[in-house]
Amino acid sequence: MCDHDHSQGVSQEEAEAAVRTLIRWAGDNPDREGLLDTPKRVTKSYRELFEGYHTDPREYLERTFEEVGGYDELVVLKDIRFVSHCEHHMLPVIGRAHVAYLPTNRVVGISKLARVVQGFGRRLQIQEKMTAEIANTIMDVLQPHGVGVVIEAEHSCMTMRGVNLPNSTLITSCLLGTVREDPRTREEFLRLVRN
Numbered sequence: 378m379c380d381h382d383h384s385q386g387v388s389q390e391e392a393e394a395a396v397r398t399l400i401r402w403a404g405d406n407p408d409r410e411g412l413l414d415t416p417k418r419v420t421k422s423y424r425e426l427f428e429g430y431h432t433d434p435r436e437y438l439e440r441t442f443e444e445v446g447g448y449d450e451l452v453v454l455k456d457i458r459f460v461s462h463c464e465h466h467m468l469p470v471i472g473r474a475h476v477a478y479l480p481t482n483r484v485v486g487i488s489k490l491a492r493v494v495q496g497f498g499r500r501l502q503i504q505e506k507m508t509a510e511i512a513n514t515i516m517d518v519l520q521p522h523g524v525g526v527v528i529e530a531e532h533s534c535m536t537m538r539g540v541n542l543p544n545s546t547l548i549t550s551c552l553l554g555t556v557r558e559d560p561r562t563r564e565e566f567l568r569l570v571r572n
């Protein structure tokens with residue numbers, strides 16, 4: 378398979394060789410039977426875990442529906458599970474995002490909000506940046522009155538190594554437009570997310 382175009386000029390063979398090197402560096406033998414297919418499996422799973430580099434999350438929001446009933450309240454999608462990887466250690470960040478927007482006159486298919494979260498999640502990230510990217514993308518493309526994003530996540534680099542804090546959770550938020558400025562909307566968003 379030739380995937381140079383999407384992979385910064387790194388071939389499949391080079392990626393597999395890098396995994397073999399890490400296996401050797403860890404102290405094992407990449408030529409023993411159990412590890413023979415491991416470089417292929419690792420690159421295949423990285424392809425999936427980092428597929429966000431091959432998507433443009435803005436595109437998910439381009440198809441909208443006219444909202445006919447005069448709906449002018451928050452739309453909130455809670456508990457969007459995601460897996461990301463921290464850019465410092467390349468270890469999993471596992472969490473939930475809560476995303477809300479206050480539509481102007483068009484609404485988006487709700488699954489698309491989850492796709493935006495996954496699109497940014499499947500990259501090397503820090504949580505603060507991911508939170509802001511999701512919020513800014515929704516604000517830019519849908520141009521709603523306001524957007525709110527809250528992310529709660531466990532960072533494996535903190536829970537399974539380093540400071541070893543098994544139950545720690547990092548919470549970040551990005552509020553824009555009326556979700557930020559209007560106290561009633563802001564309070565409603567935070568209340569819905571807390572429950």
Ligand SMILES: Nc1nc2c(ncn2[C@@H]2O[C@H](COP(=O)(O)OP(=O)(O)OP(=O)(O)O)[C@@H](O)[C@H]2O)c(=O)[nH]1
Nearest residue numbers: 463464465466502503504505532534535538539540
């Ligand atoms: N702000 C922020 N920090 C993060 C995130 N993910 C991981 N980190 C932190 O990135 C920092 C990297 O610090 P370094 O001192 O360079 O790395 P390290 O020696 O492995 O640090 P320890 O984890 O403390 O062992 C650590 O404090 C991590 O907890 C994130 O999403 N946001």
Ligand SMILES: [Zn+2]
Nearest residue numbers: 463465466534
């Ligand atoms: Zn980390």
